[in-house]
Amino acid sequence: MNLDSYSYMPTLETPRLRIRRLTMQDAADIYRYSRDAEVARHVLWDAHRTIGDSRAYLRYMLRRYRQHDPASWGIEWKETGRVIGTIGFMWIQNDNSAAEVGYSLARDFWNRGIMTEALKAVIDYGFGRLNLNRIEAQHETTNPASGAVMRKCGMAREGTLRQRLYNKGRYVDVDLYAILRKDYKSRLGMR
DSSP states (O other), X not given: OOHHHHHHOOOEEOSSEEEEOOOGGGHHHHHHHHTOHHHHTTSSSOOOSSHHHHHHXXXXXXXXXXXXXXXXXXXXXXXXXXXXXXXXXXXXETTTTEEEEEEEEXXXXXXXXXXXXXXXXXXXXXXXXXXXXXXXXXXXXXOHHHHHHHHHTTOEEEEEEEEEEEETTEEEEEEEEEEEHHHHHHHHTOO
16 A cells, blocks of 8 residues: 555545645634534534634644544535535555545535545545555444445445444444445456
């Protein structure tokens, strides 16, 4: 695996999105959507109560960038230059050439194919630049829209992990999805 490619975290471009490192200047944008309880309902972080929460999150991401740890990019809507979500690797296992991706998106941008566009770009990066063999993602079973995004990106559902996570005062079941390098190459008509 080429870790230099990961630690650099280059900007990824799609037709509508710029997927880039976050900066402290993104605090207002992060706060704008992270304070929404609906956005926070199925993720492991609580809705931000103040812009200070968003700044603390950004300081955490900047520290992860400096340490070359798996981290999230900001999803910038090119039309406005605003950050409307995040996507990135939660962990990377070098020995197994595997990683988990996670994401969140402002509610105003749901159901427009935006997260599918972003996830495809990150999957392309994971297989093309990081030389991963497996990329997985999980979602709470009560959030089937996230599973639909994963399926549209070629990920296959591998099963339900019962009470896998403790989130917001309760144990939740999650569906696990993954795509393998061979499946990815097959979809692209590569050998």
